[in-house]
Amino acid sequence: MTTDYWSMAFVFVLATFIGLGVIRRVSRLLHTPLMSLTNAISAIAVVGSLAVTGSDYPPVIRILGAVALFASMTNIVSGFLITDRMLKMFKKE
């Protein structure tokens, strides 16, 4: 199996710089919701655990995948919900 790892590294570097640029402009008022939002976003690891859980692999391996899937899903659900809950509270006047 060959991985085009140079292009992966390239994507990583560019994404990091985009991240640094965008995050630097995030309102300081919102650093707590920012953390719960990025937490939900990085739970995108769910796509990896979903593949491990659902493919035709031995059950032991699929159990590892299912636990990982549960952990990621918990982060997605609680992360987005609590971020929205906190953001609703910020009122200008």
Place this chain on the structure above:
Amino acid sequence: MNHLTQASAIVATVAFILALNWMNDPKTARRGVYAGVVGMVVAIAAAWAQPDIIHHGWILIAIVAGFIVGIPLSMVPLTAVPQRTALSHAFGGLAAGLVGVAEYYLWLREGPEHFTTFRMTALVAEIILGFLTFTGSLMATGKLQEVKWIPQRAVTYPGQNLVNLAVLAAAIVLGGMIIAHPVEPWAATWFPGIVVLALLFGVFLIIPIGGADMPTVISILNAYAGLSAVAMGFVLDNRLLVTAGALDGSSGLILSIIMCKAMNRSFANVLFGAFGAAPKMVAGGEQKEWKQESVEGAAQILEQARMVVIIPGYGMAVAQAQHKAQELYDQLTKRGVTVRFAIHPVAGRMPGHMNVLLAEANVPYSALVEMHEINPEMPQCDVALVVGANDVVNPAARTAKGSPIYGMPIIDADKARTVLAIKRSRNPGFAGIDNELYVKDNTWMLFGDAKAVLGDLVRQFSTSGMH
């Protein structure tokens, strides 16, 4: 990788970048959440629609379980948000670590052509980062939740840093050997050793860290969780994981830098410096006395002010005093007093903690002002009201070389004409350092629980007919 996966990855990446971009203003921030949800749903749907996915039962069960646990976790009181955040970093690390372990044994089963040095290196990085984030974040959660058997104070012993680094080094060396010989029988046997060492290192890393350092530590763990997702992306050859993980990692990095700057400390110093164990300063010169003020007197001082700056700290959160602080804000604002809340970046137990608590109590965010914006105005401020804050207003940070907080930027409460400080007890703050602000000539102390004292102050304004 087929077209569906690639296209969904692009859509999700765009959605995630927009989501973070909209966080630059409270007015557009909620749109950011919706963008994030859209990106996530698209990515999950595309991954689930792959022809390789033939077992759906376990996936459904895991997703339903995620909702069952996730929904209550999103409804915790806002004072508990730091520990919820730490717990979610733990889950993120666990997911990355488990997938890494699963992939290694899959590759062993399917044949040696899977093992390139690059992928194996990424896999070992994923496992070390994932599992150390898991236990490290669980420890942080325990300390923040004040679980009984985890000491909240920094726990240190001689040679601690050496032990910690040795454990990490052992994990890396073992990882390196397995990267070099991934298919040897001993490699498969010893592979779980990396997991155990990483789990241990996570615990050891957090043991010497005290409560005041939690904002930095949570940010660093956030960065680790993001990086473990990136490593997982390299392992699975999945660009979406790399981009989303990099966004999370850079967010953790920036927050860590902001927190470190706000304490005038380096990463290394936070992780290996054991702040809470700093030696106590011996007060030089004559010992000054506190001056105590009555609630009635304090109310009069506040009423005659034109500008009042309230400086909240973790003590406000502990006492659940944010709602009373808002009532005081209302009463004073009604009387034409300008009231601002001055927020130090490390006030509380995570970045932005005070802002969320005060927003929940209906304080408008236009009244929440950052440290470096309020400081130039402090000399014009009539009353600085310190509510459960200590180190972030300690003038020793400016003057006392050798003090553990020397050089830390502080809110210049001492430059206000009058300082009123609400304090639960006469003990020093979390860092164990005496605060000379409390004994200054223009400082008056109000001893008691922050919620009770603020409540008494509000009552002075609302019932005694003060106008």
